[in-house]
Amino acid sequence: MLKIFSDLRCLEHRSVVGYPESPERLEGLLEHFRGRAAEQEPLLDIGDRQRGPALDDPLVARLARVHDGGYIERFRRAVERGDGLIDSADNPLSKGTYDAVLAAVATALRAADWMLQGPHRHAFVAVRPPGHHAEWDQAMGFCYFDTVAVAAQYLIDQHGVERLAILDFDVHHGNGTQHLFASRSDVFFVSLHQFPFYPGTGAASEVGHGVGKGATLNLPLPAGSDDAVYEQTMQRHVLPALRRARPQALLVSAGFDAWRHDPLGGMEVSLEGYRRWGQLLRALAEELTEGCCLSILEGGYDIAALPGLVEAYVRGFEEASG
């Protein structure tokens, strides 16, 4: 079973008109899946200010398991003061940014709870802003808090998961996620990304530190990589590495900016490519985890195409055998 989770508060983070990371990204997705949900219940679970999870101190404590408490407070105050930016020009703030970011995290945790009541439950978390560039104590690259990292830590703390894996297929390297878990052996991180490219990290030589050495796998790919290159990299490197890691849960930083027409990315992945990844990851999750895969939206800036790309990925999950 696959279910899509979202929260309307994620629309409240705003920037200037025409900014690539916009509420319209999520609005289009929700509109698309509302149409499908009319025929297929219960596909969609959307929280909001009245019915959504509380954005309260216990949630902030979850954030503080992977982020600096001082940074969380600095972020909250910056939004409250009405600051226009935090930490970088790529991190605009608006009145609704604090709630949007916390709602994104809360939605991922809600999806994680649902998934672990499985077996055979796969969740797609349609939230924004994205998270995988956010560092321990700073915002970066449209990201404020690392949603997938908070979800991973939550599975460990709350659900007793001992080993998990995070696969990041956003076109950009997930520097934040990598750095947050680089010294740990319980979270295996694998990233496929365009390289050299923003944010500059993600060389194959970055493999983790200390007991975490070997629990980070970077698969930098040249600009222009297409479905065939990704398929080969998945088969030769990603899937074998994930099998060796033996995760009890699989998390995915699902960015859709390796799409061939993405305005920010430089890759050549097709609609069929995303569908194929959905099939592969569903099959792998069934094989390794009894069917526990939590995918969280990261990038993807071709607003008109994004609903179709996510649809293709989700269909791949629904179609895969096993």
Ligand SMILES: [Zn+2]
């Ligand atoms: Zn990206």
